[in-house]
Amino acid sequence: MQTTLAKSVAFSGVGLHSGAPVEMHVHPAPAGHGIVFRRTDVTGVNPRVPALWDKVPNATLCTLIENEDGVQVSTIEHLMAALVGAGIHNALIELNAGEVPILDGSSAPFVAAFCEAGLRQLAGELRAIRILKPVEVRNGAAVARLEPAASLEIDFRIDFTDAAIGKQSKRLKMANGAFVRELMDSRTFCRLADVDAMQEHGLALGGTFENAVVVDGDKVLSPGGLRHADEPVRHKMLDALGDLALAGAPILGRYRGNRAGHAMTNNLLRALFERPDAWCWETCSPAQAYSLPGAGVCRAEVMVSA
Numbered sequence: 001m002q003t004t005l006a007k008s009v010a011f012s013g014v015g016l017h018s019g020a021p022v023e024m025h026v027h028p029a030p031a032g033h034g035i036v037f038r039r040t041d042v043t044g045v046n047p048r049v050p051a052l053w054d055k056v057p058n059a060t061l062c063t064l065i066e067n068e069d070g071v072q073v074s075t076i077e078h079l080m081a082a083l084v085g086a087g088i089h090n091a092l093i094e095l096n097a098g099e100v101p102i103l104d105g106s107s108a109p110f111v112a113a114f115c116e117a118g119l120r121q122l123a124g125e126l127r128a129i130r131i132l133k134p135v136e137v138r139n140g141a142a143v144a145r146l147e148p149a150a151s152l153e154i155d156f157r158i159d160f161t162d163a164a165i166g167k168q169s170k171r172l173k174m175a176n177g178a179f180v181r182e183l184m185d186s187r188t189f190c191r192l193a194d195v196d197a198m199q200e201h202g203l204a205l206g207g208t209f210e211n212a213v214v215v216d217g218d219k220v221l222s223p224g225g226l227r228h229a230d231e232p233v234r235h236k237m238l239d240a241l242g243d244l245a246l247a248g249a250p251i252l253g254r255y256r257g258n259r260a261g262h263a264m265t266n267n268l269l270r271a272l273f274e275r276p277d278a279w280c281w282e283t284c285s286p287a288q289a290y291s292l293p294g295a296g297v298c299r300a301e302v303m304v305s306a
C-alpha cells in the first residue's frame with residue numbers, strides 16, 4: 001500500500017547554490033498525490049511543481065524542476081532520495097524560497113526527521129515501474145543505464161583525477177534498508193579547483209566545509225575528513241536514487257551509472273518513457289513492496305496506526 005508521513009515535519013537552512021535562507025515543511029498527502037512541491041513565496045501564478053522527470057528543464061550541478069508558469073524548485077535530489085529511502089510515496093512540500101535546504105549535504109537529517117514523525121499507510125495500491133528491456137544514454141565516457149532486475153539495484157562508478165577521490169565503485173541491492181545503512185549520510189562533494197568557477201556563476205554560494213566535502217588533490221579539506229572511505233561514490237548513488245524518484249513510482253530494475261550525473265539520469269528517464277516496450281506498470285505484491293528501498297528500514301518502529 002501507499003504511505004505518507006503521520007504528521008508534518010519542518011526544516012530550515014540555506015540553499016547550497018543560492019545561499020538563500022529557506023523554511024520548508026513536508027506535509028502528509030493522500031494516496032495518488034505523489035511528491036509535489038509548493039512555493040509559498042510565489043503569488044499570481046501556479047505555485048505547485050510536481051516532482052516528475054518531465055518537469056526538469058535543466059539538471060547540471062543539481063536537479064531543478066519547473067512548472068508551466070516558470071516557478072522553480074532546485075536541489076531536490078537529497079530530499080527525494082530521503083523520501084524514497086524512508087518509504088514515503090506521497091507528500092506536499094511547502095517552501096518559502098526556490099531551493100531545498102542543504103542541511104549537512106546528505107539525506108540523513110531528512111530521514112531522521114521522517115522516522116521520528118512516523119509513517120501512515122493509505123488506502124491505495126502501490127504501482128511500480130518494471131524495467132523490461134535495457135535502456136541506455138551516453139555522453140562521451142559517461143553512461144547511465146536501466147536494465148531488468150527483480151528489484152532496484154544501483155551500481156555506480158566514478159573516476160576523478162583528484163587522488164582523494166580517484167576511482168571508486170559500489171553496487172547495492174536497495175532492499176532491506178540499504179539506503180539508510182549505507183548511503184543516506186554520504187555528503188555532496190566538490191573539488192576546491194571548481195569552487196571559484198561555480199561561485200563566479202552564482203552557484204555554491206551556500207556551500208561550506210560543513211555541508212560539502214571539499215577535496216584538493218589528495219587532501220580532504222572538510223574538518224573531520226570523510227564519513228566513509230568511499231563517501232563520494234556513495235553520494236553519487238544517493239543522488240541517483242533521488243533522481244530516479246522523478247519517475248513518479250518505484251523502479252524495479254538495475255541502474256548502472258558510470259561517471260553519470262543529474263542530467264544523464266534525467267535523460268535516461270526520458271529515454272525510458274519514450275520506449276513503451278522497455279517498461280510496464282506492475283502492482284506491487286506485499287513481497288515486492290518489501291523489496292523497495294524504503295521497506296524494512298525502521299518501518300516497524302515508525303509506522304503508526306491510521
Ligand SMILES: [Zn+2]
Nearest residue numbers: 077078188239
Ligand atoms: Zn548530491
